[in-house]
Amino acid sequence: MKIGLFIPCYINAVYPEVGVASYKLLKHLGLDVDYPLDQTCCGQPMANAGFENESLKLALRMEDLFKQYDYVVGPSASCVAFVKENHPGILEKSGHVCLNSSKIYDICEFLHDVVKPEELPSVFPHKVSIHNSCHGVRELHLSSPSEMNIPYFSKLRDLLQLVKGIEILEPKRIDECCGFGGMFAVEEPEVSVCMGHDKVKDHMSTGAEYITGADSSCLMHMQGVIEREHLPIKTIHITQILAAGL
Amino acid sequence: MSTKHSIAAARFIANRKQEAWHDETLWMVRAKRDKMSHSLPEWERLRELACDIKMYSNSHLDTLLEEFEKNAIANGAIVHWAKDAKEHNEIVEKILQQHNAHTLIKSKSMLTEECGMNEYLFSKGYDIVESDLGERILQWMHLHPSHIVMPAIHIKRQEVGEMMERVLGTEKGNSDPTYLTHAVRKNMREKFLTADVAMTGANFAVASTGEIVVCTNEGNADMGTSFPKVHIATFGMEKIVPNQEALGVFTRLLARSGTGQPITTYTSHYRKPEDGGEFHLIIVDNGRSDILAKPDHIRTLNCIRCGECMNTCPVYRRTGGYSYTYFIPGPIGINLGMLKNPEEYSDNVSACSLCLSCSNVCPVKIDLGEQIYRWRQDLDKIGKASSEKKVMSGGMKFLMERPALFNTALKFAPLVNKLPRFMIYNGLNAWGKGRELPTFAKESFNDMWKKNKIQ
Numbered sequence A: 001m002k003i004g005l006f007i008p009c010y011i012n013a014v015y016p017e018v019g020v021a022s023y024k025l026l027k028h029l030g031l032d033v034d035y036p037l038d039q040t041c042c043g044q045p046m047a048n049a050g051f052e053n054e055s056l057k058l059a060l061r062m063e064d065l066f067k068q069y070d071y072v073v074g075p076s077a078s079c080v081a082f083v084k085e086n087h088p089g090i091l092e093k094s095g096h097v098c099l100n101s102s103k104i105y106d107i108c109e110f111l112h113d114v115v116k117p118e119e120l121p122s123v124f125p126h127k128v129s130i131h132n133s134c135h136g137v138r139e140l141h142l143s144s145p146s147e148m149n150i151p152y153f154s155k156l157r158d159l160l161q162l163v164k165g166i167e168i169l170e171p172k173r174i175d176e177c178c179g180f181g182g183m184f185a186v187e188e189p190e191v192s193v194c195m196g197h198d199k200v201k202d203h204m205s206t207g208a209e210y211i212t213g214a215d216s217s218c219l220m221h222m223q224g225v226i227e228r229e230h231l232p233i234k235t236i237h238i239t240q241i242l243a244a245g246l
Numbered sequence B: 001m002s003t004k005h006s007i008a009a010a011r012f013i014a015n016r017k018q019e020a021w022h023d024e025t026l027w028m029v030r031a032k033r034d035k036m037s038h039s040l041p042e043w044e045r046l047r048e049l050a051c052d053i054k055m056y057s058n059s060h061l062d063t064l065l066e067e068f069e070k071n072a073i074a075n076g077a078i079v080h081w082a083k084d085a086k087e088h089n090e091i092v093e094k095i096l097q098q099h100n101a102h103t104l105i106k107s108k109s110m111l112t113e114e115c116g117m118n119e120y121l122f123s124k125g126y127d128i129v130e131s132d133l134g135e136r137i138l139q140w141m142h143l144h145p146s147h148i149v150m151p152a153i154h155i156k157r158q159e160v161g162e163m164m165e166r167v168l169g170t171e172k173g174n175s176d177p178t179y180l181t182h183a184v185r186k187n188m189r190e191k192f193l194t195a196d197v198a199m200t201g202a203n204f205a206v207a208s209t210g211e212i213v214v215c216t217n218e219g220n221a222d223m224g225t226s227f228p229k230v231h232i233a234t235f236g237m238e239k240i241v242p243n244q245e246a247l248g249v250f251t252r253l254l255a256r257s258g259t260g261q262p263i264t265t266y267t268s269h270y271r272k273p274e275d276g277g278e279f280h281l282i283i284v285d286n287g288r289s290d291i292l293a294k295p296d297h298i299r300t301l302n303c304i305r306c307g308e309c310m311n312t313c314p315v316y317r318r319t320g321g322y323s324y325t326y327f328i329p330g331p332i333g334i335n336l337g338m339l340k341n342p343e344e345y346s347d348n349v350s351a352c353s354l355c356l357s358c359s360n361v362c363p364v365k366i367d368l369g370e371q372i373y374r375w376r377q378d379l380d381k382i383g384k385a386s387s388e389k390k391v392m393s394g395g396m397k398f399l400m401e402r403p404a405l406f407n408t409a410l411k412f413a414p415l416v417n418k419l420p421r422f423m424i425y426n427g428l429n430a431w432g433k434g435r436e437l438p439t440f441a442k443e444s445f446n447d448m449w450k451k452n453k454i455q
Helices: A009-013 A016-028 A044-048 A052-065 A077-092 A107-115 A134-138 A155-160 A189-204 A216-229 A238-242 B004-014 B016-038 B043-059 B061-075 B085-098 B110-115 B117-123 B133-141 B157-167 B177-194 B220-226 B244-258 B288-292 B298-302 B308-312 B314-319 B330-340 B342-350 B357-361 B368-379 B387-400 B403-412 B445-450
Strands: A002-005 A032-034 A071-074 A104-106 A127-131 A167-169 A210-213 A234-237 B078-082 B103-106 B127-130 B197-200 B204-206 B211-216 B230-236 B266-270 B278-284
Touching: A002 A016, A009 A016, A009 A216, A009 B403, A009 B445, A016 A032, A016 A071, A016 A107, A016 A238, A016 B445, A044 A052, A044 A077, A044 B368, A044 B387, A052 A077, A052 B387, A071 A077, A071 A107, A077 A104, A077 A107, A077 A134, A077 A216, A104 A107, A107 A155, A107 A238, A127 A155, A127 A189, A127 A216, A134 B357, A155 A210, A155 A238, A189 A216, A189 B004, A189 B314, A210 A216, A210 A238, A216 A234, A234 A238, B004 B016, B004 B314, B004 B342, B016 B244, B016 B308, B016 B314, B043 B061, B043 B244, B043 B298, B061 B078, B061 B278, B078 B085, B085 B110, B085 B117, B085 B197, B085 B230, B085 B278, B103 B177, B110 B117, B110 B230, B117 B127, B127 B133, B133 B157, B133 B177, B157 B177, B177 B220, B197 B220, B204 B244, B211 B220, B211 B230, B211 B244, B220 B266, B288 B298, B298 B330, B308 B314, B308 B330, B308 B357, B330 B342, B330 B357, B330 B368, B342 B368, B357 B368, B387 B403, B403 B445
Parallel strands: A002 A032, A002 A071, A071 A104, A127 A167, A127 A210, A210 A234, B078 B278, B103 B127, B103 B197, B197 B230, B230 B278
Antiparallel strands: B204 B211, B211 B266
């Protein structure tokens, strides 16, 4: 099975270490993983702001970049969810049938459901609070949404439990939005900041040293609040914990 | 880039204590709802059923409404059809005229808010008395509801106490809820006894029996309809359900979703007029049949007005009902406002981070968040897209469609990290209002890969 690594624009630019950790993790598990060069963006920022048509060329480009792979795997639940849920509709208008939609996975989902590792060499002797991000939970079903009456599950927790020395916690409002929301963050800045502040505080109340999750975008938002308010907690993408020591 | 919502929201949040209290109060309702919904193993199945029944009912409105009318007439009711708010208000006025009535006692109805009925009848010299406690408080304060189920949720009891000192002459400084409720009850008793005509909304209208169902916690609808000989019940035509079996699905969902109770204290079924009295039913369209023609938004007609999408909405909880420009706030209000008049109510579409919690709590499975996403796609067409957002989006498109340019930009991006603080954090940078900007990496992933640095 050939895996194409999907590195979203802001991970490429701001958090390349998350991409590196993802690659190392997949490699370590003996998988055939490649990075198709010169990726840019999936088009979600434009579409969520109301300009879905501006995502068309980017969606077509992604189709082209990943056509030779069996799986597309990326370390960003929200971007993956956008490709999975929205690219088909966007591409349909230009008569293209979306192929990525059925083969794209968030890396946690991919590890948990497809690769199913029974052990990892990673060690991370810290308290971490899981950030259950909206699109990861409610679109990709990485964990059971708190609104629904279904048995609790968390693919992130299952994976983190393979890490030695870790203590896993979750905030009280287990999957409340952190207030990022793409351009929402700048169109409704006061609300967005307020939500971010509340969310960081909720994570802090668990006693965790780190907030971790499958979405660097939420982590980036919370990191912005943490730095501004000088709060004693850090953010780290889940792949960096799973790949710790590789 | 500001919208009317974002400006009003900033004002609401400026009072951080009040905002935190509002957020926490509504979150408690959400938590109660979770407890209730988790106590029913068949909860998700019930939601499926409720959605299916509503989709069926709304696609069979022609036959179900006529069946309802036929049965209601056979029960002795008088049925009216109102195509819009104006017709609705005139029908009510005509009934009042026929009975030479002056005072109308009314239980809570968002439809009469929608039709602006109180203002209309006041202007004609009639007196309308709201009998729901929250609505009565608002009437005394000359305010509109900020929530569709808990209309005065934004007001603290101390404020209510101060208002009642002026209006009812209650003890100074006494804001004990029981004391205040007793004072209102005493005041209301006289109104209940002397009103000429009673008015209620309807949570459900049952086609197979011609009855309507009104759900309240205070029993004020029952008290209000007990004395006057004339009862007017008004409802939007999407309130129709096929039969009592279907009704049972909704009464199990409504209060559990809306307030976290197993059922409302009173679930009253009205079928016939009082002996010697009249029972008027007004079936209102007011734009609902237009929604039937919009497949992307048709599910909004499923709404049973439980209000839970407001309680779960992280934006509503932190910004309050008055920050929205439509009379119904929160996720359902954003959508209904756009269906009513997209040019007028587009300012509410920004009030959503697309977290999709609303779609998950909705007992009738309205795809609320997904519909807001779809409305955003329409804003440019109607000339309501934010010009700054358009420029930002267009700029991103230009850059992202040119990988070589994007890669070059990333090479220079780290320079931004070194800019003096005043150039980065100024009034132009909305991100910088309460957050530090992320730092660009020295080397992008793409460059590292090209240089074979990732092993």
